[in-house]
Every structure is written in C-alpha cells, then in structure tokens.
Amino acid sequence: MAKNIVWHEASVTKEERRKKNNYQSYVLWFTGLSGSGKSTLANALARYLFEANIQTYVLDGDNIRHGLNKDLGFTDEDRKENIRRIGEVSKLFVDSGQIVITAFISPFREDRQQVKDILSENEFFEVYVKCSLDECEVRDPKGLYKKARNNEIKHFTGIDSPYEEPVNPAIIVNTEKQTVEESVKQIVDFLVAKELIQDSHS
Template sequence: MAASNIVWHDTSVTKEERRSKNNYQSYVLWFTGLSGSGKSTLANALARYLFEANVQTYVLDGDNIRHGLNRDLGFTDEDRKENIRRIGEVSKLFVDSGQIVLTAFISPFREDRQQVKDILSDNEFFEVYVKCSLDQCEVRDPKGLYKKARNNEIKHFTGIDSPYEEPENPAIVVDTETQSVEESVKQIVNFLQSKGLIDIEVS
C-alpha cells in the first residue's frame, strides 16, 4: 500500500539541464533474453565502448542487484515481477540524473517490461532482445544453472519450468548465437547513432 501524507519534491536541477550539460540524451537500454544469452556481457561491452567515447553509462545487472537491493526476493512469478518493478523505478532515477542506464535482466514477462516502459517518457526506453536459442544457452550454461534446473535442483527457472515471453516489437534484436560481442556492440551503437541518441565517431 502506498504511503500517505507524502508530497513530491521538485529538484533544483532538471533532467533537461543535466542532458544539456552532458551533451547527450538519457534513456534505458533494456537487455532481455534467456540466461546465458549474453545480456551482461553485451551490456558491459557497450558500457566500456561508450565510456571510451566519453558517454557516461551505468550497468544494472540482474545478479548484482539481487546481492543488495533485491536480496529479499526469490524467483517465483510474483518475486520476478517485483524485481523488475524495482529496477524500473531505479532506472527512471538514472534517466532523471541524465545518465544512460543499461539493464541486463532476463525479465521474462512482457507485461513487466511494458510496465517499465510506461513509467518512462517517450524515447527513454529501448528494448534490446538478446536472442539466443535455449539449446545454445544450455550448451554455454556459464553458471551451471541449466544443469541444476534439469536436475530439479532449481525451481522456477526460465526456459525450463518457467516461461520466457519473447519481445513482440523490440527496438533492437541482437543475435548473439551468430554474432560476436564486437559485432553486437557495433549494431547497437549504429542504432543509437541513427536515432540521434549519441553522437560519437564509430571505430
């Protein structure tokens, strides 16, 4: 239940002023895909690329967030929804601060991803579908989670006994099964350039 007797306090520095000083827009690149598809790897590679071009970003990673902010949540459908709701609110704060935020979360449900988009303004949410087949993700299995899920050691695991709803109209589809990390980063950078969201020299 929402708290009562609270009033929104406007800040002395606006989002528009921060953007103007940074000389680039602030927004969310929401990386979604199966475990092992390469979301965190890609988000961090893009963050490094943009950092070297003097564009400030911050990566919100699913595992890292569950060490702190969301450590009280499990992996039931309800907890997954709350996980994404909180990240959406945190992402909105980053956008307001004038930064580009890269979120790497399985975020399996379309409704939850849409909820995040709905709390942001136009051109502040870009869904990046990190596409990789379940078979290939299981082959990679970087954390050994698929093996545990197949052995019934982990319950509610996305792709095994919990569904993943593919994005219907993502801003970008990055196929990490056929593309290298470098190729995928360039694809995203080219998209951002085409939308006027960054203005850097692509190397």
C-alpha cells in the same frame, strides 16, 4: 501506499543535466534467456561508450540481487517485483541524466511494458538478446541449466518457467550468430541513427 508524502521538485532538471552532458538519457533494456550474453554485451557496450566520453551505468540482474533485491526469490510474483524495482531505479538514472543499461532476463512482456510506461517517450529501448535455449544450455556459464534439469532449481526461465519474447523490440541482437564486437556495433549504429549519441567518427 504511503500517505502524507509530497513530491519535492529538484533544483536541477533532467533537461539541464542532459544539456550539460551533451547527450540524452534513456534505458537500454537487455532481455533474453540466461546465458544469452546480456551481461557480457551490456558491459562491453558500457566500456565502448565510456571510452567515447559517454557516462553509463549497468544494472545487472545478479548484482542487484546481492543488494537492493536480495529479499526476492524467483517465483512469478518475486520476478515481477524485481523488475518493478529496477524500473523505478532506472527512472532515477534517466532523471539524473545518465544512460542506464539493464541486463535482466525479465521474462514477462507485461513487466517490461510496465517499465516502459513509467518512462517518457524515447527513454526506453528494448534490446532482445536473442539466443536459442539449446545454445544457452550448451554455454551454461553458471551451471544453472544443469541444476534446473536436475530439479535443484525451481522456477527457472526456459525450463519450468516461461520466457515471453519481445513482440516489437527496438533492436534484436543475435548473440548465437554474432560476436560481442559485432553486437556492440549494431547497438551503437542504432543509437547514432536515432541521434541518441553522436557518431564518434564524424
């Protein structure tokens, strides 16, 4: 822990930013197996909201590992640190008045709970992007399952590393049965019902 540091209060508050934006700021935390469609869905939702004049930013697992977390591997310890850092970055986005959409496997319940705990009430919404392991392996968009089955990749979630399904997620989106458009609509309907965004058709 660093010593001799003092928190400096910002001149513009989170509440002021939200009031100016005319919408709340929060995290939509997409979790699910590799290949379940997290990144595709996150970006489709971001586009929908952008066109409704709602600013969002997508934090994608692979993209973050190109920069901020390029020093981390895929051991359990590194996965935990990966999610811890993303949680802190997400909190900064929320403080800035933005809606942040994360797309991370984030396989461990404890790590997802840790992110929720550093945010305030109604600032963290867990979205379980549900898709069976069999279907994810069939899709295998990055060829990672094949490599994992051939022992070319170690600590791969669903193969030789566990995935802990959410116990009580805010939303369950079944991408095995729903189209991207149907999934986006389901999430938008949830946000409208929770008064987190305004109904663009009202």
